[in-house]
Amino acid sequence: MAPTDRFVAENTFHIRYVETDAMGIVHHTSYIIYFEEGRSNYARQRGSNYAQFEQEGHYLAVSEVDARYIKAAQYGQQLTIRCWIEEMKSRGLTFGYEILSTATSEVLVTGYTKHICITHEGQVAKLPDEWRKWAGT
Amino acid sequence: MAPTDRFVAENTFHIRYVETDAMGIVHHTSYIIYFEEGRSNYARQRGSNYAQFEQEGHYLAVSEVDARYIKAAQYGQQLTIRCWIEEMKSRGLTFGYEILSTATSEVLVTGYTKHICITHEGQVAKLPDEWRKWAGT
Amino acid sequence: MAPTDRFVAENTFHIRYVETDAMGIVHHTSYIIYFEEGRSNYARQRGSNYAQFEQEGHYLAVSEVDARYIKAAQYGQQLTIRCWIEEMKSRGLTFGYEILSTATSEVLVTGYTKHICITHEGQVAKLPDEWRKWAGT
């Protein structure tokens, strides 16, 4: 499902025990946290840095989260998260995600998050050029 | 936005410091946790009990989460969560939510979660009658 | 174990499902979060407010956490947390805690946290008088 016409960042990590719940599986909110780490990793792989983005006066506020759960994961597995730009606008963007079992490549969870660029005073602002150029590549 | 034609469970709680992030606001994943606590509270207010539901051999697996973020909240505020049954099917259901500032009644976040009733062996199963009767009232 | 010669703040809450782990019990880090909520509640019950404490330019940095785990808790239980001032110094304080099963009054976890008062610039500072007066009562 990850698009083939643009950059897709990928990283692999171990499930943490704290991320499981009494059903014996990874809790559904853990994947929303993996999404966030997926977009941090996206920025790093593009040579950018969300910490610096903030230091320069911006925030990327979350305006929507959507996740679809296809299959459960357990402690002991490794997961791979793929993250890409679904849509780029002047003042915001949408990231797409898929999370796979690293061993089997089965897709376990898909989703997207929408973001608005704001200043530290809460005003909607244009995304920095460095971030906007990701859209074309 | 909470419906007026059916039961809406409501509870009020303090934001925990751990639920905030470096933007100085409540982290977006915290609201997905509040959703979960909202449906636990829904079951309790209907005289039911999700712990017992599990002990009787069922799980309510999460198949989708959607959240829209309208306004941020800070540590020190109290929040109110409203939770209701958006749709009831024989083998699953959808909960709707809204989270308000208790002080101002402003709606901060809305969302829904979809669930499928499964056995502890992972087979899709009918929801217990006790839970299905919630739909009509 | 809670002392009888000073103010002890108490509050009761439901375990959240997310706070459990694949052992089927409350994850050990959840209790450290309950400690934090216990001291937030302590401040509220003394007519004070940690949010305002921060707005006035202070932070209460954590310098040490210690927790002893006696008995596990499960989703479906209610817990009661007791929090008191173990030691008050001019530039810091120690909170003591015990967490009980609300139904049986059994003590499940005990612990303490040490804190240093710092300014937003990171300088060690005197605790505000409003907080220091807690020690004598």
Added chain:
Amino acid sequence: MAPTDRFVAENTFHIRYVETDAMGIVHHTSYIIYFEEGRSNYARQRGSNYAQFEQEGHYLAVSEVDARYIKAAQYGQQLTIRCWIEEMKSRGLTFGYEILSTATSEVLVTGYTKHICITHEGQVAKLPDEWRKWAGT
């Protein structure tokens, strides 16, 4: 502070945004989660596997956590966690930890956790030989 006379497992990771709080730093409970991931990594580096340990009928219950906080960390930093066996007994063990800034090698947090080996029925049990042999090396 990490001992030089025994095996020390080390791994490096990025701070997740969710792990920060409204002070702008990594929340103190996040380090307790890093400790847990440090000991998961310890088992992996020794060719063992905590998931399998559980499947074979054991749990490693946490009986004590202690953490000392020396210096704060921020989102954008990488952290290194070192984990070793502080003490090995027939029915339990103590892990020691130190967490460093990867860039500067400054120690930010130190701590230990004590564990008891129990069966899934909650009986105290001997640690498997595979785990006990770690003590001598």
